[in-house]
Each structure stands twice: as C-alpha cells, then as structure tokens.
Amino acid sequence: MKLYAETRRLRTRQIALDVTVFLWTLVWIWLGMFAHDVIAELAEPAQAIARNSGSLAASLYEISDTLDETPLVGGALEEPFTSAGDSAQALANESREQHANFLRTALWIGLLIAIAPIAAALLRYLPDRWRWVQEATAATQIRLDADDLYLFALRAVANRPLSELRKATPDPGAALASGDYDTLARLELEQIGLRP
Numbered sequence: 496m497k498l499y500a501e502t503r504r505l506r507t508r509q510i511a512l513d514v515t516v517f518l519w520t521l522v523w524i525w526l527g528m529f530a531h532d533v534i535a536e537l538a539e540p541a542q543a544i545a546r547n548s549g550s551l552a553a554s555l556y557e558i559s560d561t562l563d564e565t566p567l568v569g570g571a572l573e574e575p576f577t578s579a580g581d582s583a584q585a586l587a588n589e590s591r592e593q594h595a596n597f598l599r600t601a602l603w604i605g606l607l608i609a610i611a612p613i614a615a616a617l618l619r620y621l622p623d624r625w626r627w628v629q630e631a632t633a634a635t636q637i638r639l640d641a642d643d644l645y646l647f648a649l650r651a652v653a654n655r656p657l658s659e660l661r662k663a664t665p666d667p668g669a670a671l672a673s674g675d676y677d678t679l680a681r682l683e684l685e686q687i688g689l690r691p
Contacts, residue, residue: 497631500688509624509688516620520613527609531601538597545590547582555580627688634687644680644691651683 500506559576637646652660654673660667663682668678681691 496628497635497689498628498633501690502685502688505688509627512620512624513537516616519616525610529607530608533603534601534604535598538594538601541594541597545587545594548587548590551585553585555583568587573575602676631689633685634684634689637691638684638689644676647683647691648676648679651679651686655682655686 499509555576559573559580562572562576606619609686638644649672652667655663659682660679663669664675664678667679670676677691684691
C-alpha cells in the first residue's frame with residue numbers, strides 16, 4: 496500500500512495535510528473535553544446538596560427513631576422529624592438527579608463540540624486521500640509488473656491537457672505510435688506523485 500507520494504512536492508503536501516488534520520482533531524477533542532469539564536463543574540453544587548441533604552435526612556431519621564422510644568409522647572415528637580427527614584431525602588434525590596442531568600448534558604455538549612468539526616474535516620479529507628492511496632498503490636504495482644510504460648503513456652494522452660502533452664513532447668500521437676512511451680508515462684506518473 497502506497498501511503499505517500501514519491502515526488503517531494505506532493506509528499507510534502509500530503510504530510511502537511513495529514514499533520515494538519517491530526518492537529519485539528521486534537522484541538523477539537525481538547526475543546527470538547529474542556530467544555531465537558533466546565534459544564535461538569537456546574538454539577539458540583541448539586542452533588543454537594545445531595546450529599547448534605549442525604550446526611551441531614553439520615554440524622555433526622557436517627558433522631559426520629561430515638562424519639563419514638565420516648566414513653567408517652569414519643570410518637571407525637573417523632574412525626575415532625577420523620578417528615579423533615581423525608582423532605583431532606585427528597586431534596587437529596589432531586590439533587591442527585593440534577594447532578595446526573597448536568598453530567599449527561601456535559602457529555603453530549605462535549606461530544607458535539609468535538610465530533611462536528613472533526614467529522615467535517617475527515618469527511619472532506621479522507622475520501623480524496625483514500626482515492627489517492629488506491630490509485631498510487633495500483634499504479635505502483637502496474638509500474639513494477641509491466642514490461643513497458645504503454646499504459647501510463649496512454650493514460651497521459653487520454654487524461655492530460657493538450658498543453659501539458661505538447662510541453663512533454665512536440666508530437667504526442669507520434670510518440671505514442673512509435674513506442675516512445677517514456678516522456679508521456681513520466682508525465683502521468685508525476686501527476687500521480689510517482690517517479691518513472
């Protein structure tokens with residue numbers, strides 16, 4: 496598999512684009528993680544409220560149990576503390592749910608911030624890059640396996656603009672007909688990024 500061109504100019508461009516896409520990906524991953532962390536910080540008060548409310552509820556239930564054992568008036572004294580404990584426990588449960596919602600929101604916002612620009616860059620860059628890898632790999636195998644450069648010369652005549660063909664050889668048709676494939680094949684291979 497041919498990953499990079501053999502010609503310096505195209506290889507440098509490919510490496511620069513690969514590095515740019517890689518750095519772009521890292522920057523957006525970092526920004527997504529940063530956004531996640533900022534939003535997750537907003538969840539800290541809810542977690543503190545849940546922790547303190549749960550502790551208060553446990554204390555109120557303990558007082559309620561202790562008062563319940565008091566003779567004659569225990570049941571009457573126990574009821575307000577049980578009710579307050581229930582309220583504190585409900586607040587703790589709501590705060591835990593709010594904390595979980597903040598964390599879910601932080602996760603989704605972080606993912607959206609990171610994934611959207613990364614996907615846009617990769618969807619634009621990878622198909623062309625993959626096509627080049629396939630084309631260059633096939634051309635390398637043909638170049639190594641073929642006895643002559645006829646196929647590349649024929650492709651040059653079919654694909655390259657006439658001005659390029661005229662610069663390569665004064666009479667491209669005569670060069671192709673006479674078997675002088677080197678110049679035309681070189682033109683096509685250099686366009687792909689391969690050396691003849």
